[in-house]
Amino acid sequence: MPFADLAGLAADQWGLVxxxxxxxxGCSRKAIGRFAQAGLLERLAQxxxxxxxxxxxxxxxxxAAWLALDPGRSAGDRLRDxxxxxxxxxxxxxxYELGDLAADRHEFTVSGRRQSRRIDIRFHRATLQPxxxxxxxxxxxxxxxxxxxxLAAVHTDGGHLAGAVRDALTVxxxxxxxxxxxxxxxxxRYGARRHDGEALLVRLLKESGLPLAIQQTVDLVTSAHRAPARRTA
Known part of the structure; x- marks a missing residue:
């Protein structure tokens, strides 16, 4: 297989293959090794x-970690799933650049049971919707x-969750x-009334500590939270 064909595969998935x-x-492992020895390819991971x-x-x-989850299929094919x-x-x-949580492992959510030998990958299993x-x-x-x-479901501490909420709303x-x-x-779990998402938002936004912009958002959410429901005829 000519290297140009291999490069074509990689071009559609961020230069990775x-x-x-x-x-x-149709490219053998020996050929891949030769391309790597020639300096045309660089090994990132297994x-x-x-x-x-x-x-x-x-x-x-x-x-690279995401590609490794299903290495036999192209990124384009998987994105059509x-x-x-x-x-x-x-x-x-x-x-998304939300808050300042350290992402020291690559985290993925999957619908079925998955395992990886890599210590830098963590799977979460959940029933997902499109x-x-x-x-x-x-x-x-x-x-x-x-x-x-x-993040809330895995008990992320309130300060880091507040920062993520702040950026989700204001940025x-x-x-x-x-x-x-x-x-x-x-x-x-975070000290608000049970199943009261608006009260939790207010609490987290106050905790996030961003001055004017956040305070305006807090006021907006608080007003909506406290406004009495309108009666319908």
Missing amino acids: TTAQAEAA GIYRLTGAPPDPLEDLR ELPELVSHRSAAAL SDWTIVQGLPCATIPRTIAD RHVDVDELARTISPYAA
Whole structure:
């Protein structure tokens, strides 16, 4: 297999290619080794290579970890799945730039049982819906409301969760009502009334500590929370 053909495979997935993809396209492991020795490929992880000279990408390790979850299929094919493996939890928060949570492991949510020998990968198992994910920088990722709820579900400390909520509302402009609904199951865990997502939002926004912009958002949410329901005829 000519190197140009291998480069074509990698071009559609951030300059990365898996050994399984290369073999399926007719490139032997020996040929991959020769390309690597010639300086045309750089090994990133077990079975994952990048084209030498590909543009720097701060998400490269995350992309490589996601490709390794199903190395025999192309990124394009997997993104057409109804429910692909999703970047989630702290990894999703980092992808959206929410708060300042350390993403020291690559976290993915999957619908079935999965295991990995890699200590830098963590799986979460959940029943997912198509509305739970979107594509962010070419990767399938849990939506922001789902990400905030996932962080609450795994007992993320209140300060870090507050920072993520702050950025979700003020930087990413997530709908307040949608976010309140999504986090309502975890309200009591963080000191708000049970199933009161609006009260939890108010508490977290106050804790986040961003001066004017956050205070305006707190006032808005508080007003909506305290407004009496209108009676209908």
